[in-house]
Amino acid sequence: MKRPFKTRIKTLKIDGIDVGAREDETLLELAQENDIFIPTLCHLEGVHDIGGCRLCLVEVKGTNKLLPACMTYAEEGMEVTTNSERLQMYRRQVLDLLFSERNHVCSVCVSNGHCELQWLAGKLGISHVGVPYLYPQLSVDASHRFYIYDPNRCILCTRCVRVCDEIEGAHTWDVMGRGTDCLIISDLNQPWGTSDTCTRCGKCVQVCPTGALFHKTKAVAEMEKRRDFLPYLRTMREGRK
Amino acid sequence: MTPRTEKLEPPSDDKRWRIVQATMQRNGFERDGLIETLHTVQESFGFLDDDSLRYVAASLNAPLSQVYGVSTFYHLFSLKPAGKHTCVVCLGTACYIKGIPLLLKEIENEFGIKAGQTTPDGQLSLMTARCLGSCGLAPVAVFDGQIDGKVNVHEAMARLKALQEGDNA
Amino acid sequence: MLERLEEIAATEQLFAEEFAHTVNVCMAAGCMSSQSGLIKEAFDKEIERGGVERRCRVRGTGCMGLCAAGPLVTVDSQTPDEVLYQQVKVEDVPDIINALEGQPVKRLQCSIDIPFFKRQKKIVLENSGIIDPERIEEYIARDGYSALLRAITEMSPSDVIDEIVASGLRGRGGGGYPTGLKWTTVAKSDGEVKYVICNADEGDPGAFMDRSVLESDPHRILEGMAIAGYAIGASQGYVYVRGEYPLAVARLKTAIRQARRSNMLGSGIGGTPFNFHVDIRLGAGAFVCGEETALIASIEGKRGQPRPRPPYPAEYGLWGCPTLINNVETLASVAPIVRNGGEWYAQYGTATSKGTKVFALAGGIRNTGLIEVPMGTSLRDIIYDIGGGISAMGECKAIQTGGPSGGCIPAAYLDTLVDYESLAALGSIMGSGGMIVMDESTSMVDVARYFMEFCMTESCGRCVPCRVGTVHMYNILDKFSRHEGTQDDLVLLEKLCDMVRNTSLCGLGQTAPNPVLSTLRYFRSEYMDCMIPEPDGAEIINETLEVAQ
Numbered sequence: 001m002k003r004p005f006k007t008r009i010k011t012l013k014i015d016g017i018d019v020g021a022r023e024d025e026t027l028l029e030l031a032q033e034n035d036i037f038i039p040t041l042c043h044l045e046g047v048h049d050i051g052g053c054r055l056c057l058v059e060v061k062g063t064n065k066l067l068p069a070c071m072t073y074a075e076e077g078m079e080v081t082t083n084s085e086r087l088q089m090y091r092r093q094v095l096d097l098l099f100s101e102r103n104h105v106c107s108v109c110v111s112n113g114h115c116e117l118q119w120l121a122g123k124l125g126i127s128h129v130g131v132p133y134l135y136p137q138l139s140v141d142a143s144h145r146f147y148i149y150d151p152n153r154c155i156l157c158t159r160c161v162r163v164c165d166e167i168e169g170a171h172t173w174d175v176m177g178r179g180t181d182c183l184i185i186s187d188l189n190q191p192w193g194t195s196d197t198c199t200r201c202g203k204c205v206q207v208c209p210t211g212a213l214f215h216k217t218k219a220v221a222e223m224e225k226r227r228d229f230l231p232y233l234r235t236m237r238e239g240r241k
Numbered sequence: 242m243t244p245r246t247e248k249l250e251p252p253s254d255d256k257r258w259r260i261v262q263a264t265m266q267r268n269g270f271e272r273d274g275l276i277e278t279l280h281t282v283q284e285s286f287g288f289l290d291d292d293s294l295r296y297v298a299a300s301l302n303a304p305l306s307q308v309y310g311v312s313t314f315y316h317l318f319s320l321k322p323a324g325k326h327t328c329v330v331c332l333g334t335a336c337y338i339k340g341i342p343l344l345l346k347e348i349e350n351e352f353g354i355k356a357g358q359t360t361p362d363g364q365l366s367l368m369t370a371r372c373l374g375s376c377g378l379a380p381v382a383v384f385d386g387q388i389d390g391k392v393n394v395h396e397a398m399a400r401l402k403a404l405q406e407g408d409n410a
Numbered sequence: 411m412l413e414r415l416e417e418i419a420a421t422e423q424l425f426a427e428e429f430a431h432t433v434n435v436c437m438a439a440g441c442m443s444s445q446s447g448l449i450k451e452a453f454d455k456e457i458e459r460g461g462v463e464r465r466c467r468v469r470g471t472g473c474m475g476l477c478a479a480g481p482l483v484t485v486d487s488q489t490p491d492e493v494l495y496q497q498v499k500v501e502d503v504p505d506i507i508n509a510l511e512g513q514p515v516k517r518l519q520c521s522i523d524i525p526f527f528k529r530q531k532k533i534v535l536e537n538s539g540i541i542d543p544e545r546i547e548e549y550i551a552r553d554g555y556s557a558l559l560r561a562i563t564e565m566s567p568s569d570v571i572d573e574i575v576a577s578g579l580r581g582r583g584g585g586g587y588p589t590g591l592k593w594t595t596v597a598k599s600d601g602e603v604k605y606v607i608c609n610a611d612e613g614d615p616g617a618f619m620d621r622s623v624l625e626s627d628p629h630r631i632l633e634g635m636a637i638a639g640y641a642i643g644a645s646q647g648y649v650y651v652r653g654e655y656p657l658a659v660a661r662l663k664t665a666i667r668q669a670r671r672s673n674m675l676g677s678g679i680g681g682t683p684f685n686f687h688v689d690i691r692l693g694a695g696a697f698v699c700g701e702e703t704a705l706i707a708s709i710e711g712k713r714g715q716p717r718p719r720p721p722y723p724a725e726y727g728l729w730g731c732p733t734l735i736n737n738v739e740t741l742a743s744v745a746p747i748v749r750n751g752g753e754w755y756a757q758y759g760t761a762t763s764k765g766t767k768v769f770a771l772a773g774g775i776r777n778t779g780l781i782e783v784p785m786g787t788s789l790r791d792i793i794y795d796i797g798g799g800i801s802a803m804g805e806c807k808a809i810q811t812g813g814p815s816g817g818c819i820p821a822a823y824l825d826t827l828v829d830y831e832s833l834a835a836l837g838s839i840m841g842s843g844g845m846i847v848m849d850e851s852t853s854m855v856d857v858a859r860y861f862m863e864f865c866m867t868e869s870c871g872r873c874v875p876c877r878v879g880t881v882h883m884y885n886i887l888d889k890f891s892r893h894e895g896t897q898d899d900l901v902l903l904e905k906l907c908d909m910v911r912n913t914s915l916c917g918l919g920q921t922a923p924n925p926v927l928s929t930l931r932y933f934r935s936e937y938m939d940c941m942i943p944e945p946d947g948a949e950i951i952n953e954t955l956e957v958a959q
């Protein structure tokens with residue numbers, strides 16, 4: 001949803017540091033350029049943002065609404081705080097909620113040690129989950145020749161949906177239902193292996209932040225994802241424009 | 242992708258597909274017309290089955306998963322056929338505080354179905370609505386499309402049983 | 411063109427005067443569900459049988475307001491006062507016809523000399539229950555479309571916006587955003603193509619104002635939209651109507667057809683170069699589609715999921731074009747404002763909230779139905795005077811306003827003068843205008859649970875706090891309603907409320923905790939009563955033992 005800006009330079013402050021920005025840059029991009037860490041989960045470089053996980057929320061002086069850094073554009077004179085006590089508390093609560101929603105028993109997960117959710121929990125200092133687990137029982141889809149989809153580990157970030165649509169152009173995945181009944185599905189809610197649209201490119205598996213999508217051959221804690229994959233996507237996308 | 246210009250062959254020669262085609266054509270076979278089209282399918286066939294979803298997706302050049310995602314997002318779309326008779330109870334605030342939960346429970350007990358389900362004999366579907374906008378007459382229920390205000394549990398139950406038995410007899 | 415309108419109006423007037431009596435039967439959804447359709451048929455037959463066709467006619471009209479006493483029938487005999495009959499049955503029809511020349515039928519008569527009618531100030535509802543919504547001539551006969559013609563022939567777009575700004579009108583969809591300001595922003599946004607959207611999704615349970623306006627006076631919305639289109643530079647409008655409102659959709663369709671035929675919509679309206687087309691888009695049962703970005707997604711044929719704002723639709727809306735989204739009631743106020751001037755409108759209401767507001771009264775109140783009062787009327791006047799007081803035995807305990815985004819105002823604050831700010835100060839909101847009166851038998855914990863269940867099932871699922879947070883809050887409230895709450899639950903509940911309110915993506919999540927917060931604020935003791943009794947000494951010892959093991 002980037003607007004066709006004429007490039008103009010804005011100056012603003014992030015965590016007290018003066019930074020200069022093009023006006024088509026988001027606060028997240030700016031922070032990353034300046035080595036300021038803002039946690040993210042639904043953001044994926046190279047595909048459009050949805051602002052869904054709410055981990056990247058930041059405070060901006062003059063408004064009492066918290067704004068998602070991944071979708072907020074730089075503006076002249078902004079004063080941004082990325083890491084207040086309050087933000088940290090909310091971020092921990094978001095992770096709490098994600099852990100409680102499905103079944104995240106890390107010790108038996110293929111992504112143990114390579115999972116973004118797990119890594120963030122460590123980074124943000126979560127030692128225990130403060131809300132009861134909901135534990136829905138969802139069935140695992142192992143029908144695909146190469147990959148497995150385990151909805152019990154899915155955090156509904158929709159990275160797979162966006163990468164499959166915007167980069168691969170297959171649009172095999174989408175979200176069905178609403179609210180907490182949301183579920184990532186392939187085609188007409190059919191086993192992934194029977195999908196006519198999937199090209200088996202594996203992009204969705206690479207970008208899934210958790211152990212919800214993984215290679216068939218991987219056992220517990222073996223599923224490491226190719227992170228160098230992401231900049232590649234971005235280049236591809238820019239080539240498409 | 243550019244929308245197609247000519248119609249695709251429908252799944253069967255059922256005349257109702259023509260109405261569906263007309264809706265899609267009115268929207269220039271654009272994906273924007275997806276919800277309108279699903280409304281038409283639902284009105285014509287009573288529910289959305291896999292065949293119709295595939296047909297609509299193909300005609301509008303829309304991904305299957307997107308069509309499925311949209312169909313399951315909106316509560317008025319149903320992927321299963323409804324029973325011969327329907328009862329919709331309003332769950333709006335006014336109906337709620339005027340005792341609709343009682344009626345709902347009574348129906349659930351009597352017919353052994355929960356909201357959103359159909360009796361095994363296919364006679365009765367029980368549905369709920371968020372608010373029918375007739376709060377002035379709360380509590381409200383709709384029996385086979387007939388809206389009824391100030392419903393009373395006993396009368397409603399009698400009516401439902403009559404509907405069911407009337408057909409079985 | 412104005413002359414043509416006057417001509418239509420005059421013809422209509424003459425036509426009406428041909429009849430000594432006019433029987434009006436309410437054909438809005440409320441009365442229709444108590445079979446007013448059959449009653450109208452019975453009148454038609456009776457008049458034919460009695461051979462009084464030439465002197466008496468029957469019309470179906472829109473909502474007369476007092477839905478509780480429906481089906482409603484009025485008889486207008488060209489005398490100053492019309493006669494109102496309530497709870498009319500088919501058997502009563504001959505009596506009413508026989509009484510045309512003489513005294514009204516006493517047993518059915520409802521006095522119109524009661525506060526319910528006398529204390530209202532009707533602007534939005536000025537035609538409701540008076541005209542036949544399916545005939546454009548009747549709308550025109552009551553000055554309909556004159557505001558549109560005046561705007562496009564005598565005023566510049568910025569003149570129109572100036573009137574709206576002067577009126578002080580604020581959005582009736584819940585937020586209360588100044589309408590004039592919104593129009594200015596959209597007018598200034600760059601873009602060849604712009605859109606006007608009328609938000610008729612009315613998802614709040616307990617609200618039926620928009621439905622009633624659409625059913626009773628659909629042309630008013632079309633006129634308001636066309637004026638808005640002229641002011642901001644749009645030539646296409648959409649009305650997004652709930653799929654649950656088939657009658658409203660049918661009437662709107664008829665109205666659009668008639669307006670097009672009369673050249674009040676379409677190309678070259680009234681002989682000017684101004685074009686404006688209106689199409690209907692149907693919702694399909696998703697509350698969140700009332701949120702403006704979700705509504706736009708839904709018109710585009712997608713899942714109705716909101717996106718973060720900014721950019722606001724005023725800048726980046728339908729298909730990326732600048733888009734004006736206004737509520738039904740907001741747009742219904744536009745024509746009278748343009749016709750009578752912004753200052754005329756601003757004389758009603760309070761310092762910050764101008765004009766009148768339509769409220770839907772429901773719940774434990776005697777006169778359930780639809781009313782329109784100036785902003786700044788006290789809750790007490792609305793409930794006890796206009797509303798006729800509480801229907802069951804007992805007292806008013808609380809008033810719920812704003813639906814699932816609002817709160818419960820306890821009876822102690824009945825003297826509050828209603829406007830956007832005063833309700834917000836009490837922890838509720840004006841919302842779209844649903845007012846549900848709760849008497850002493852209502853449990854506040856149960857009410858909070860009810861609304862949380864609503865938000866939980868209506869959450870679109872896009873953002874984490876609302877998707878998962880509402881489930882946890884619901885589970886806790888459910889525990890309380892089973893009298894199994896604990897102190898820890900209460901702490902967690904309040905924590906979740908704070909988090910969901912501050913971190914959710916759209917208004918649904920941001921306001922979902924409101925019913926909980928307001929009931930906790932005013933009825934905390936009820937939550938306390940729903941807790942497991944404090945364990946006595948023995949149990950505590952047991953617990954420590956278990957831990958020690």
Ligand SMILES: Cc1cc2nc3c(=O)[nH]c(=O)nc-3n(C[C@H](O)[C@H](O)[C@H](O)COP(=O)(O)O)c2cc1C
Pocket residue numbers: 580581582583584585586587589609610611612613614697698699700701702703735736737738740741842916917918
């Ligand atoms: C969850 C949610 C539901 C809403 N539902 C409605 C609705 O049913 N009708 C409506 O007019 N506005 C609704 N709104 C408000 C709209 O987003 C929007 O603010 C309004 O239509 C603007 O019109 P106004 O300025 O005339 O009030 C809703 C907002 C939210 C967050």
Ligand code: SF4
Pocket residue numbers: 163164168170171172173197198199200201202203204205
């Ligand atoms: S493997 Fe590729 S084509 Fe198949 S679902 Fe994943 S991203 Fe889409």
Ligand code: SF4
Pocket residue numbers: 153154155156157158159160161184207208209210212213
């Ligand atoms: S499957 Fe993975 S990428 Fe897809 S939504 Fe779930 S967690 Fe995200």
Ligand code: SF4
Pocket residue numbers: 698715716868869870871872873874876877914915916917918919920
């Ligand atoms: S707050 Fe709720 S309804 Fe709004 S975007 Fe988030 S999940 Fe969807």
Ligand code: FES
Pocket residue numbers: 039040041042043050051052053054055056057068069070071
């Ligand atoms: S990364 Fe910004 S909301 Fe998820």
